Amino acid sequence: MSIYDFYQIFGQIVFILGLLLLGLLSTALILGRLQIKEDRLIFPKLLLFTVDVFYGLFKKFSENVGVDAKIVDQIGVEVRNKVNEKVFRKIEPEDKILVLPHCLRHADCQANLDTSGIVCQNCNKCVIGVLKNKGEEMGYQVFIIPGSQFLKKIVEKNKFKAILGVACYQDLNLCMMKVSKYRVQGVPLLRDGCVNTKVDSRAVLEKMGATIPGDSQIKMDSSCSMENNRKKTI
Numbered sequence: 435m436s437i438y439d440f441y442q443i444f445g446q447i448v449f450i451l452g453l454l455l456l457g458l459l460s461t462a463l464i465l466g467r468l469q470i471k472e473d474r475l476i477f478p479k480l481l482l483f484t485v486d487v488f489y490g491l492f493k494k495f496s497e498n499v500g501v502d503a504k505i506v507d508q509i510g511v512e513v514r515n516k517v518n519e520k521v522f523r524k525i526e527p528e529d530k531i532l533v534l535p536h537c538l539r540h541a542d543c544q545a546n547l548d549t550s551g552i553v554c555q556n557c558n559k560c561v562i563g564v565l566k567n568k569g570e571e572m573g574y575q576v577f578i579i580p581g582s583q584f585l586k587k588i589v590e591k592n593k594f595k596a597i598l599g600v601a602c603y604q605d606l607n608l609c610m611m612k613v614s615k616y617r618v619q620g621v622p623l624l625r626d627g628c629v630n631t632k633v634d635s636r637a638v639l640e641k642m643g644a645t646i647p648g649d650s651q652i653k654m655d656s657s658c659s660m661e662n663n664r665k666k667t668i
């Protein structure tokens with residue numbers, strides 16, 4: 435075989451692989467949007483494979499076809515949630531951890547930071563106190579963390595079977611990918627950022643398997659909302 439033939443065959447293989455990749459990304463984008471819209475599992479393994487293996491490329495592809503790249507994280511979170519939700523519910527709270535982001539804290543929070551994260555003093559100024567109290571009452575281990583590097587330490591140092599996390603879509607998806615060997619559930623923030631973020635407390639309590647308190651209790655903190663973030667269109 436001449437070098438010319440070799441390059442020709444090589445070029446054809448690359449071209450076919452490129453077409454296959456484009457087909458995969460297009461299919462995953464269509465199926466992912468359908469899954470989010472209809473809230474049902476459609477080829478979950480294919481979707482998770484595409485999100486996990488081609489994460490950066492999938493985001494670029496979405497942007498190039500005029501879809502907000504955030505949808506890739508949304509697909510990852512929603513598919514993993516759906517895949518794990520039944521088994522997650524069956525696991526005892528004592529075998530689960532709840533991981534909350536420190537950005538939900540009230541601006542006047544006096545809590546200190548230690549090796550496992552923020553040590554909430556239950557001052558009831560923010561939603562963290564409510565979720566932490568409820569979680570611990572049920573048997574959850576609760577962690578309030580300032581960054582994903584704390585999650586690594588928590589996973590290494592504690593024994594559990596399932597994780598419920600709260601974060602912005604991107605962090606949530608990336609963390610859910612990292613801990614995918616556990617039964618994982620995630621609730622995305624309604625408003626993300628570094629401070630003054632918001633979460634749908636009802637969604638977190640529902641995923642925890644808690645009895646939902648009356649509106650008056652939930653509204654004690656402005657970081658709560660009944661809005662369903664999943665329904666937000668991207």
Ligand code: SF4
Pocket residue numbers: 539540542543544545553554555556557558559560561562563564
């Ligand atoms: S409830 Fe906890 S996290 Fe929230 S402001 Fe008070 S001490 Fe800080």
